[in-house]
Amino acid sequence: MFRRLGDKIFSATQNASIRFTTLRTYHHATYRRFNNARPGFQFNIHDPTTRKILSYVAAGGGLFYLANLKEAPVSGRRRFLWIPPSLETMIGNSSYKSILRETSSFLLPESHPTTQRVSKIFSRIVDAALKDPTVDKTLLQGIEWKVHIVNNPRAPPNAFVLPGGKVFVFSSILDICQNDDGLATVLSHEFSHQLARHTAENLSKTPIYLVLSTLLYTVTGAEYINRLLLDSILRMPASRQMETEADYIGLMIMSRACFDPHESIKLWGRMSDFEKKTIGAGAKFEFLSTHPASERRIDNMRQWISQASQLYDQSDCGHSNGYYKSFQNSIFGSPEPPFILRGF
Numbered sequence: 001m002f003r004r005l006g007d008k009i010f011s012a013t014q015n016a017s018i019r020f021t022t023l024r025t026y027h028h029a030t031y032r033r034f035n036n037a038r039p040g041f042q043f044n045i046h047d048p049t050t051r052k053i054l055s056y057v058a059a060g061g062g063l064f065y066l067a068n069l070k071e072a073p074v075s076g077r078r079r080f081l082w083i084p085p086s087l088e089t090m091i092g093n094s095s096y097k098s099i100l101r102e103t104s105s106f107l108l109p110e111s112h113p114t115t116q117r118v119s120k121i122f123s124r125i126v127d128a129a130l131k132d133p134t135v136d137k138t139l140l141q142g143i144e145w146k147v148h149i150v151n152n153p154r155a156p157p158n159a160f161v162l163p164g165g166k167v168f169v170f171s172s173i174l175d176i177c178q179n180d181d182g183l184a185t186v187l188s189h190e191f192s193h194q195l196a197r198h199t200a201e202n203l204s205k206t207p208i209y210l211v212l213s214t215l216l217y218t219v220t221g222a223e224y225i226n227r228l229l230l231d232s233i234l235r236m237p238a239s240r241q242m243e244t245e246a247d248y249i250g251l252m253i254m255s256r257a258c259f260d261p262h263e264s265i266k267l268w269g270r271m272s273d274f275e276k277k278t279i280g281a282g283a284k285f286e287f288l289s290t291h292p293a294s295e296r297r298i299d300n301m302r303q304w305i306s307q308a309s310q311l312y313d314q315s316d317c318g319h320s321n322g323y324y325k326s327f328q329n330s331i332f333g334s335p336e337p338p339f340i341l342r343g344f
Contacts, residue, residue: 068204072196073135074249080208083200085139085163091199092163099168106152118169118187119147121180121259125188128257129195139195157274161190163199176270181254181263188250188257196249198242209234239290247297251308258317261301261308268297 068082108115126145129135143165150170157173167190177183193199212234213226255261272294292300 072245072249074132074192074252075196075245076134077245079201080204081197081201083203085197085200087203088163088197088200091203092166096162096164096166099162100148103148103150103152103168106150106155108149108151112149114171114174115147115149117180118149118167118183121184122147122167122187122191124257124259125184125191125253128253129191131256132253135195139197156278159186159190161187161194163194165194176274177267178270179263181260182267182270184254184257184259185250185264185267188254188259189246190250192246192249192253193242195253196242196245198246201242205238236290240292243291244297244300247292247300248304251301251304252311255308255311255317256315258312258315261305261312264308265298265301265305268294268301272298 064082065080068080069078070081071078110116122145126140130137130140145165145167147167147169150168152170153172155170155172157170157176159167159169159173161167167187169187173186174183177186209230213230251261251264254264275294
């Protein structure tokens with residue numbers, strides 16, 4: 001904007017007055033440059049202060065890690081676990097409400113023969129776990145177990161047990177299970193995830209993954225590469241380890257519950273055939289999956305079958321199981337075959 005001549009004269013006089021005032025007050029002021037501010041902490045591995053702080057953090061983290069190493073039931077594996085069971089239950093309840101909203105139109109009633117059949121099998125598995133001396137009984141007490149059958153023909157075969165005791169079994173998996181022993185293999189596996197508190201174990205590792213991801217980002221600067229490295233080196237192998245542990249724990253519990261452990265090998269054989277038909281060659285790439293390949297699971301079952309058979313014999317299943325089934329049939333009626341579900 002252009003100014004008038006009078007305004008320029010007034011401005012020059014005003015500026016002279018301001019300069020005089022500034023000179024007069026300059027001695028009472030302290031000139032401070034912007035970069036004279038006191039520097040804060042900067043991450044530098046060669047700096048002694050940085051090394052000292054890192055050593056304290058590493059020592060504290062190491063002590064916290066060792067103090068929270070706890071033994072898993074049945075398998076005896078020591079794992080890092082600091083998340084309280086109450087948080088698991090809270091997460092499980094939240095997931096339960098969400099899954100109910102998604103599956104409510106496909107749920108079979110509690111009075112349905114399939115729901116009752118699955119509930120009886122699952123009840124025997126829980127009772128067998130309570131008899132295992134390595135199981136912390138407090139983790140199973142006060143839980144309101146509830147079985148839901150999702151009769152959705154389009155849904156893939158699946159089953160899972162949420163923290164808090166809610167069980168979901170999709171009807172499409174019953175054809176693969178074929179019988180009570182096959183169904184017990186699946187249910188005991190899913191139950192074992194909660195018995196070993198694998199949800200809490202995953203949550204306990206989250207801060208570790210976050211720290212490692214941050215450190216990797218300072219080196220690579222690429223989030224995608226960091227995620228790929230963490231998944232392939234840490235997350236997926238840890239997930240496969242927990243799946244294998246659930247296989248082992250589940251096999252021992254189902255054997256203690258007087259379900260034939262040899263059926264587990266047949267079950268995973270049928271699962272392998274299903275994967276080959278639906279997934280194809282991709283099912284063989286175990287390192288890309290959170291679950292072990294079915295062939296590896298079959299090999300594991302064969303290695304564990306001797307120990308499982310001993311538990312089966314110690315439970316006097318050969319003599320008592322026939323009497324138990326007769327008693328069960330007299331009270332509840334004969335179980336219906338697995339192919340009883342029909343679409344709505």
